Amino acid sequence: MKLDDLINQVSEWLRGTGSDSDIVISSRIRLARNFTGIPFPHWANKEQENKVIEQVKAGISQSAHLKNSLFFMLSDLDNIDKQFLVERHLMSHEHATHPDTKAICLTSNEVISIMINEEDHLRIQVMKSGFDLDDAWQIINKLDDDLSNNFPFAFSKELGYLTACPTNTGTAMRVSIMLHLPVLVMTRQIDRVLDAIAKLSFTTRGLYGEGTQASGNFFQISNQVSLGQKEEEILDKLKGVIRQIIDQEKTARQALLSKHKHMLEDKIWRSYGTLINAHIITSQETVELLSMLRLGQDLGIIKGLERYLINELFILTQPAHLQQIEKKKLNPQERDIKRAELIREKLSIKKINKDNTN
């Protein structure tokens, strides 16, 4: 399997399956791990970084979890390939920016990915569709056990796993849940919700992580504290918070549906209308309209559209994905045209059932 083949499959986290997948897009757990004694990537020389890569490579071949995994040196990938992996949430933007002596390993189903020589020697990630932290934790915990049989990870009984940045010390675990909260946004309740989350020391980010604006009603909620709590405690706390947000969005959806059904239907069908008719469309507008389409599907207003198809469109319409599909570089104007074309094609082959609208 090659990198190019990934474009033909739906990433695990986009399948739109798993519990509460009408509101929870994905569950992601990331663990930072380092080798004892070798300087952290930002402080290491090339030789030391290469040593890390060699050791990880050897360890990967011995882990049952990583049997059919792909391994790339980032210096061997072109810019579109790298951006493509970022858009699929398989690696960070940061990892793509300084590709020297950095590598990535990922399983072909895209559930597991390991960034090598990012901020820490290893950044292990497991990503599942829907609200499925238990499964994600089970996978990553076993994988971590596997790897630590081969490597003595930097660890102190008192401080836990030792990381380049003290904000990750301890469990070195970051848990992120991606939520789609269109109605909390529409009814202007979102600020109140996000304020409450911040007070509980959880952070909120946009679709593409650190420093990005939350766009198209997508929010990523993560734990801030990594030391002093067991992994299971961190997971449970986050689960509790997410459960509450899900309930609030659900309540808001039902209230809106009962009070302003026509307004909601109008908004959703207009979004659909634009998507299947547009000939030029920006990525920003696409995300906003697809968000409405997804809401229509969740509420049963639009039938005959599979959730994974809408989810997939979010990613396929990103710049690097469009260029990967076209197998050539496209400037922004060309991309807006190709994007509209792709959306029309993907949506028009679907039989949309308008029966339940009146």
Added chain:
Amino acid sequence: MLCDVCGKNQATVHLTEIVDEQMTELHLCEGCAKQKSMQMEQQFGLSDLLAGLADFGKHTGEIEPLKLKCPNCNLTYEDFKKIGRLGCSSCYSTFIRYLLPLLKRIHGTTVHTGKVPKGAAVGVSAADSSFRKTAETTSSPKNDMLELKTKLQEAVRLENFEEAAKLRDKLKELENKPSGVSKNKAPARESSRRKKEQG
């Protein structure tokens, strides 16, 4: 007033040190003060720990240990303050005194309660074995000290002075015990300090 150490330069830095329960005033010139402060960092003794509990700046003339350097990766405390990232896993033991309050501020605590790797004890590389010894093996005296120091810090913060006094006594007892780990490390410190003097 002349410097207590060199007796040559004008003393501009006035330190209060607690040695054997005795408060000692030290009047130093800038050069000797820098040296003294580095020495204190490296000894990581009870006296400077207590001094370090208060904000560094509050202590008259006490100097932040910007030149304190990780023996494994050469990252200095100054580098850390600039980059916000540590240089290697050994940096944790080098800068532990300054990291504990920082970790406390970030996470609200400094004690890991989560996962412990199964393979923790096997295949430790030589370069970092000292920290692993100090921080991992509960039976090691250095680790007990680290834990006691954390507890002491907490007790002082909560103004639980009775508890603090008990902990301090325990610490003193441990400090007086010969510890293989700290003895081995001493020469390395000496040499790094001497290098500094030459430079």
